[in-house]
Amino acid sequence: MTETHAPVVTYMGRSVAVRTNETVLNALLRAGIEVPFSCKAGSCQTCLLKCLEGELPERTQRGLSETLRAKSYFMPCRCKPAGDMQLAPVNADDLLAEKASAAPTESEIPYPETDPALWMELQQDGDKVRKILEAFYDMVYADEQLAPFFENVQKEHVTDKQYVFMKRCLLGEKVYFGNRPRNAHHWMIISDELMDHRQALMLKSLRANGLTQDQIDRWVRFEEHFRGDIVKQETWPKRMGGQDIVFEGVGQEVFPIALICDYCHAEIPAGTTVVVHHRRGLVSCPACASGAPLT
Numbered sequence: 001m002t003e004t005h006a007p008v009v010t011y012m013g014r015s016v017a018v019r020t021n022e023t024v025l026n027a028l029l030r031a032g033i034e035v036p037f038s039c040k041a042g043s044c045q046t047c048l049l050k051c052l053e054g055e056l057p058e059r060t061q062r063g064l065s066e067t068l069r070a071k072s073y074f075m076p077c078r079c080k081p082a083g084d085m086q087l088a089p090v091n092a093d094d095l096l097a098e099k100a101s102a103a104p105t106e107s108e109i110p111y112p113e114t115d116p117a118l119w120m121e122l123q124q125d126g127d128k129v130r131k132i133l134e135a136f137y138d139m140v141y142a143d144e145q146l147a148p149f150f151e152n153v154q155k156e157h158v159t160d161k162q163y164v165f166m167k168r169c170l171l172g173e174k175v176y177f178g179n180r181p182r183n184a185h186h187w188m189i190i191s192d193e194l195m196d197h198r199q200a201l202m203l204k205s206l207r208a209n210g211l212t213q214d215q216i217d218r219w220v221r222f223e224e225h226f227r228g229d230i231v232k233q234e235t236w237p238k239r240m241g242g243q244d245i246v247f248e249g250v251g252q253e254v255f256p257i258a259l260i261c262d263y264c265h266a267e268i269p270a271g272t273t274v275v276v277h278h279r280r281g282l283v284s285c286p287a288c289a290s291g292a293p294l295t
């Protein structure tokens with residue numbers, strides 16, 4: 001009789017036996033091994049690792065560029081191993097090569113034409129914009145396709161951001177200091193189907209809040225305006241001041257333009273050394289960076 005044993009993954013000098021139906025990522029985390037991760041669903045690519053030895057199921061490399069696939073990078077959150085594996089962390093030289101070969105990215109889609117009348121109509125009896133967004137995010141956070149994207153994001157935070165973003169779009173007032181959709185979603189792989197699925201939830205909320213068909217069409221027009229900056233098959237680097245940002249972790253950069261701190265919203269003058277949280281694409285002024293670690 002042949003003896004079978006659970007696949008063993010070895011990473012940074014530690015070996016862990018992977019349980020039935022467990023992913024490599026979960027096995028490493030269970031053993032207390034530090035691996036950066038976010039969505040755990042193969043979308044954000046934060047947990048990317050390199051396979052030095054062992055078999056890689058196809059689905060574990062889905063969505064990665066050909067260069068990264070050829071170098072045996074894969075997503076441990078999608079990998080239920082068939083046999084033993086030797087793993088290594090991401091190698092900065094591989095990512096540098098990736099950055100150099102990446103197609104030049106377009107600049108962001110500008111804001112659409114305003115529709116102040118729609119904002120006024122929705123504020124006539126109570127703050128309907130907020131009610132629409134609250135009901136919408138309740139559905140998003142309970143939705144199995146969309147919830148993984150929001151794993152580390154507070155519902156109130158994203159609702160507030162979206163509210164001010166809508167205000168900026170509809171009224172044209174310069175009240176929004178967050179990212180526009182291209183940079184806000186740069187690391188998310190979002191298909192047209194997923195975008196349509198999100199829109200179906202939004203339509204439910206718009207109807208439940210009693211909007212007329214004309215008002216619904218005008219709201220949807222705003223969101224559709226940004227589709228080209230949200231739907232993509234590969235992650236994009238964040239683009240700031242003409243520079244692409246791609247790496248993991250936290251680093252320091254100097255930008256030739258003034259920026260807004262994503263943490264305290266104060267203006268950061270051009271030429272300041274800022275701290276950049278690369279995966280989330282957030283920028284911090286020196287004051288915020290000197291406090292608690294950026295998350």
Ligand code: HEM
Pocket residue numbers: 146149150153158161162165178179180181184185188190194195198222223224226230280
């Ligand atoms: C399937 C489609 C979408 C998904 C999965 C998605 C997901 C997300 C997530 C996870 C965040 C939080 C990012 C963070 O704080 O780290 C976010 C932020 C945001 N999203 Fe979306 N989103 C989608 C579509 C849209 C659309 C259609 C719009 C508007 C046209 C939009 C506008 C925004 C804005 C304005 C923010 C805040 C950006 C910031 O904080 O800098 N999103 N989205």
